[in-house]
Amino acid sequence: MPINNLAKASPNEIDAELARLNVELTKAEQILVALRKRRRDRIERGEVDLADELVVQIEQACSAADACEAAAMPFEQEFTRRGGWTRAWLVLNTGGHVHRTAACRTCFPTTKFAWLTHLSGRDEVEIVDLAGKAACTECYPSAPVEVRNQPSRIKTSEQLAQSAGREQRARAKAAKAISSPDGTPLRTKHCGLIETEFTARRSYADLLSYARYLTRQNVVFHRASIAEHQEDARLILAALSAKHGRTEDDLREELAPKVEAKWTREHSKWG
Ligand SMILES: [Zn+2]
Numbered sequence: 001m002p003i004n005n006l007a008k009a010s011p012n013e014i015d016a017e018l019a020r021l022n023v024e025l026t027k028a029e030q031i032l033v034a035l036r037k038r039r040r041d042r043i044e045r046g047e048v049d050l051a052d053e054l055v056v057q058i059e060q061a062c063s064a065a066d067a068c069e070a071a072a073m074p075f076e077q078e079f080t081r082r083g084g085w086t087r088a089w090l091v092l093n094t095g096g097h098v099h100r101t102a103a104c105r106t107c108f109p110t111t112k113f114a115w116l117t118h119l120s121g122r123d124e125v126e127i128v129d130l131a132g133k134a135a136c137t138e139c140y141p142s143a144p145v146e147v148r149n150q151p152s153r154i155k156t157s158e159q160l161a162q163s164a165g166r167e168q169r170a171r172a173k174a175a176k177a178i179s180s181p182d183g184t185p186l187r188t189k190h191c192g193l194i195e196t197e198f199t200a201r202r203s204y205a206d207l208l209s210y211a212r213y214l215t216r217q218n219v220v221f222h223r224a225s226i227a228e229h230q231e232d233a234r235l236i237l238a239a240l241s242a243k244h245g246r247t248e249d250d251l252r253e254e255l256a257p258k259v260e261a262k263w264t265r266e267h268s269k270w271g
Contacts, residue, residue, distance in 0.1 A: 006074060087120050089115055091111055104136060178197045179239065188235055191232060194236065204236045207232050237255075
């Protein structure tokens with residue numbers, strides 16, 4: 001999400017953008033290192049022309065890295081202007097600790113961190129509470145013992161995004177799903193288990209159109225079957241009514257054209 005007004009942006013937004021730029025910068029620097037090494041190798045082999053071909057690419061990688069640093073500058077300045085805010089980093093290995101700074105002396109230059117930008121600006125007590133036993137004792141020396149005995153509830157931004165995605169998919173699925181008014185699966189005698197609203201609406205039209213066909217054929221002979229089809233349709237109507245908080249009459253009226261269409265298209269033509 002682009003930040004339009006830096007002065008109004010939250011610490012999360014600013015740090016998320018800085019984290020993104022950090023990733024870009026690291027990529028550009030890695031490319032630069034690889035290109036420079038390739039150029040040196042070619043020079044050593046006496047392949048001067050081939051080595052020169054890399055100069056343009058090296059310059060491009062340099063300017064990409066410079067651009068990242070320049071883009072990060074206003075965000076860093078905003079951090080300073082506001083007198084800073086809390087930040088948290090999680091070391092990316094099993095049982096990795098949460099630190100208030102990536103410069104913590106218990107870490108190494110090679111330590112891999114996830115910057116927990118969603119916690120930027122949060123109360124440190126809250127961060128320590130979430131971190132539980134994962135809170136670095138060096139960074140958070142005042143964390144109470146009972147907090148230190150709690151399991152960590154820290155998640156990385158990626159994990160949070162993943163679970164948000166899962167929730168969204170579950171919501172979308174629930175929006176399409178249908179069940180009996182009491183929440184149990186919607187089972188019908190003639191259409192079996194109905195799991196989606198789409199199937200429910202289609203089945204409703206099928207059932208009533210077919211009941212109409214049976215009625216035309218021989219209402220006395222098919223009395224039991226007609227009643228069963230009508231009962232199935234009633235169950236579906238009740239389910240739709242419960243799901244949408246609408247009356248059965250309202251839904252019956254809405255679905256009537258579907259029943260009519262099914263009848264015209266199919267069952268009315270049966271002999
Ligand atoms: Zn630490």
